[in-house]
Amino acid sequence: MSSNNNIALSIDNLSKQYRLGQVGTGTISHDLNRWWHKVRGKDDPYLKVGEANDRTKKGGSDYVWALKDINLDIRQGDTVGIIGRNGAGKSTLLKILSKVTKPTTGNIKLNGRIASLLEVGTGFHPEMTGRENIYLNGAILGMTKKEISRKFDEILDFSGVERYVDTPVKRYSSGMYVRLAFAVAAHLESEILIVDEVLAVGDAEFQKKCLGKMGDVARGEGRTVLFVSHNLPSIKQLCKSSVYLKNGTLQMQGDTESVLMRYKNDTRLIHSSANAPLENGYFLIRQIDITPKDDKYEIDIDDDFVISLTFDCKIANKSLALSINIFNDEDIHMFEAFVPFANESNSEVKSYTVKISIPGYMLNSGEYFGSILFGEDQTMVVMDLDRVIRFNVEENYIGTGKFLRRMPGIVRPNISYVVE
Amino acid sequence: MMAYHEQNSDKQWTEVIEPSTSLLNINLKEVWRYRDLLFLLVHRDFVTFFKQTILGPIWFFVSPIFTTIIFTFVFGNIAKISTDGVPQVAFYLCGVTLWNYFSSALTATSSVFKNNAAMLGKVYFPRLIMPLSIVVSNLMQFAIQFGLFILVVIYYVFKGTIEPNWWILATPFLIALMVAYSLGLGMIFSSLTTKYKDLSMLLTFGVTLYMYATPVIFPVSVMPENLRPLVELNPLTAIFECFKYGYLGAGHISWGMLAYSTVVIVITLIIGTLVFNKVEKGFMDTV
Numbered sequence: 272m273s274s275n276n277n278i279a280l281s282i283d284n285l286s287k288q289y290r291l292g293q294v295g296t297g298t299i300s301h302d303l304n305r306w307w308h309k310v311r312g313k314d315d316p317y318l319k320v321g322e323a324n325d326r327t328k329k330g331g332s333d334y335v336w337a338l339k340d341i342n343l344d345i346r347q348g349d350t351v352g353i354i355g356r357n358g359a360g361k362s363t364l365l366k367i368l369s370k371v372t373k374p375t376t377g378n379i380k381l382n383g384r385i386a387s388l389l390e391v392g393t394g395f396h397p398e399m400t401g402r403e404n405i406y407l408n409g410a411i412l413g414m415t416k417k418e419i420s421r422k423f424d425e426i427l428d429f430s431g432v433e434r435y436v437d438t439p440v441k442r443y444s445s446g447m448y449v450r451l452a453f454a455v456a457a458h459l460e461s462e463i464l465i466v467d468e469v470l471a472v473g474d475a476e477f478q479k480k481c482l483g484k485m486g487d488v489a490r491g492e493g494r495t496v497l498f499v500s501h502n503l504p505s506i507k508q509l510c511k512s513s514v515y516l517k518n519g520t521l522q523m524q525g526d527t528e529s530v531l532m533r534y535k536n537d538t539r540l541i542h543s544s545a546n547a548p549l550e551n552g553y554f555l556i557r558q559i560d561i562t563p564k565d566d567k568y569e570i571d572i573d574d575d576f577v578i579s580l581t582f583d584c585k586i587a588n589k590s591l592a593l594s595i596n597i598f599n600d601e602d603i604h605m606f607e608a609f610v611p612f613a614n615e616s617n618s619e620v621k622s623y624t625v626k627i628s629i630p631g632y633m634l635n636s637g638e639y640f641g642s643i644l645f646g647e648d649q650t651m652v653v654m655d656l657d658r659v660i661r662f663n664v665e666e667n668y669i670g671t672g673k674f675l676r677r678m679p680g681i682v683r684p685n686i687s688y689v690v691e
Numbered sequence: 692m693m694a695y696h697e698q699n700s701d702k703q704w705t706e707v708i709e710p711s712t713s714l715l716n717i718n719l720k721e722v723w724r725y726r727d728l729l730f731l732l733v734h735r736d737f738v739t740f741f742k743q744t745i746l747g748p749i750w751f752f753v754s755p756i757f758t759t760i761i762f763t764f765v766f767g768n769i770a771k772i773s774t775d776g777v778p779q780v781a782f783y784l785c786g787v788t789l790w791n792y793f794s795s796a797l798t799a800t801s802s803v804f805k806n807n808a809a810m811l812g813k814v815y816f817p818r819l820i821m822p823l824s825i826v827v828s829n830l831m832q833f834a835i836q837f838g839l840f841i842l843v844v845i846y847y848v849f850k851g852t853i854e855p856n857w858w859i860l861a862t863p864f865l866i867a868l869m870v871a872y873s874l875g876l877g878m879i880f881s882s883l884t885t886k887y888k889d890l891s892m893l894l895t896f897g898v899t900l901y902m903y904a905t906p907v908i909f910p911v912s913v914m915p916e917n918l919r920p921l922v923e924l925n926p927l928t929a930i931f932e933c934f935k936y937g938y939l940g941a942g943h944i945s946w947g948m949l950a951y952s953t954v955v956i957v958i959t960l961i962i963g964t965l966v967f968n969k970v971e972k973g974f975m976d977t978v
Contacts, residue, residue: 281704289976370708370815373972379708389813396735398742407735410728411814439742 279347279495285377350489352510383462392452397441430454504667572666635683636666732824775941786907792833800877818971858937878963882970926952
């Protein structure tokens with residue numbers, strides 16, 4: 272084996288269970304019962320209950336597995352992205368790695384000092400000056416005073432707030448604040464670094480600097496980096512390999528390109544074939560598909576994309592129409608696409624394919640759901656498929672220099688402007 | 692690959708994160724490594740306390756002075772409780788200064804998890820640092836208030852009404868006992884309140900009641916003979932009496948009582964540390 276095969280971090284059968292609902296009167300009795308089992312040398316009775324962490328379904332038990340049987344080896348010097356939908360267990364994994372909470376079963380073995388950035392500026396006190404906060408924050412992150420003093424100039428230089436170093440940070444602009452905070456974190460000396468979406472801070476220039484620093488940390492300094500983000504483009508840019516978590520289980524580990532492909536496929540196909548009957552007396556749904564432009568796997572903000580629907584029609588000589596309704600993640604009805612695909616004279620018993628084309632620069636970045644309604648004579652609903660479509664629209668704003676944040680608003684037109 | 696993995700698992704790991712560790716697994720070496728953090732947290736408390744105040748450290752004098760005035764009026768002049776022949780102002784100021792430290796350190800320590808949840812949920816550092824920094828920060832407030840008390844003592848010494856004796860040399864030891872006791876009790880309460888919030892209610896009025904079981908406003912000598920053992924069960928009694936005996940020359944003290952308090956306080960501190968150490972590993976899930 273060559274030396275670069277060294278394992279920096281080995282996760283073995285890791286699981287984490289949470290108790291749902293209120294911690295209240297039931298707690299003491301559960302605690303006592305647990306203690307009684309322990310005294311008699313038996314297993315914890317509540318470890319056996321619990322179910323996969325699927326938030327959309329109401330479970331029968333009070334316990335839920337936020338992580339279940341995770342096995343993972345990460346080599347020294349690798350930069351690994353961790354992706355998954357909200358609630359997939361990413362944050363729980365990070366918390367366990369950061370030693371903020373402990374696992375329920377299993378263990379993690381580490382080779383080297385570990386530092387985690389779940390947040391920048393932890394422990395910053397608004398009344399204290401930049402200098403005092405650099406020392407305090409550095410110490411909270413595990414540096415000694417001597418280490419901080421040695422790196423002080425470097426940190427200050429990286430942050431670009433030299434002029435304000437003796438001003439209380441409450442007088443800083445929010446940009447200066449995060450730059451100082453990130454600068455301290457970026458100068459941690461540790462062999463393993465865990466980063467949680469702290470990159471989207473500061474202005475475009477500083478974001479580039481942060482991304483660059485992250486890259487340096489991984490490549491130049493040979494450190495191991497675990498990087499969690501919702502911003503898939505930055506994962507693609509930074510991480511060679513990635514891990515995909517879903518409902519608390521490890522779905523896939525591999526090179527970033529193929530993991531992202533799998534993730535995209537999972538997040539945008541028919542998601543509730545179990546809940547809604549996809550067949551009735553009128554129609555049988557064969558396939559629902561979403562095709563971004565050029566066979567890409569992601570829908571970028573400027574891309575047109577196509578939703579296609581293949582179904583068998585079981586009746587003839589009716590006036591039939593379908594409408595696809597798109598909702599955003601706050602349940603706001605974005606629009607309806609109405610397609611009268613057959614009338615009384617031409618409808619047949621046969622297979623139809625309907626494709627609707629959705630223009631780019633219309634939906635803002637985010638998650639969307641689609642429902643499909645089939646109707647007869649535009650008055651009677653004959654089939655109602657609620658939320659059978661799900662897709663994400665992505666916009667890469669980090670480090671592009673165009674603007675600094677997700678644009679607000681539910682639509683995202685590409686506004687042209689003239690400066691005279 | 693597999694073989695390599697197993698070979699690795701034998702020795703090379705520098706750290707292993709596991710579900711629960713044994714009760715006695717306290718990493719004091721790590722606490723020592725983080726001593727700079729302790730120092731910086733104390734520094735923060737001190738610096739930020741006075742920021743944007745006009746009177747600054749003078750505020751530390753306000754509370755003991757006014758409490759002493761009220762105690763002198765209520766307990767000295769209205770209730771006429773004996774002070775063992777010591778001038779009332781010196782007697783009450785002594786009790787108030789000591790009690791202020793104990794109650795503020797205990798109250799602050801016992802809510803350490805709740806007050807710092809945001810920070811503790813994001814970064815790992817040895818959790819013991821947090822309560823330690825609280826009792827040390829409070830020590831600075833105590834030092835200033837104690838200075839006020841010394842001034843009063845000097846005034847009465849010149850007037851010839853009190854005579855300090857060599858017991859004042861025990862001061863550092865007595866303070867250490869008080870720090871250890873508030874730390875130990877505070878850690879026990881902070882550990883229990885993460886799960887059972889009722890205890891924080893209990894603590895609020897418990898501390899107030901506890902003051903009346905401690906010789907703050909009365910000397911032990913005024914207690915009826917049959918109730919005295921009850922007051923002497925309280926490990927703070929020996930500390931307060933010893934202080935008063937040393938500085939004011941009043942009260943009674945025995946080596947036995949002092950030894951008893953020391954033992955109780957050391958046991959409290961050990962239990963507190965063990966419980967705290969046990970709870971801090973999982974408190975984020977329940978707090």
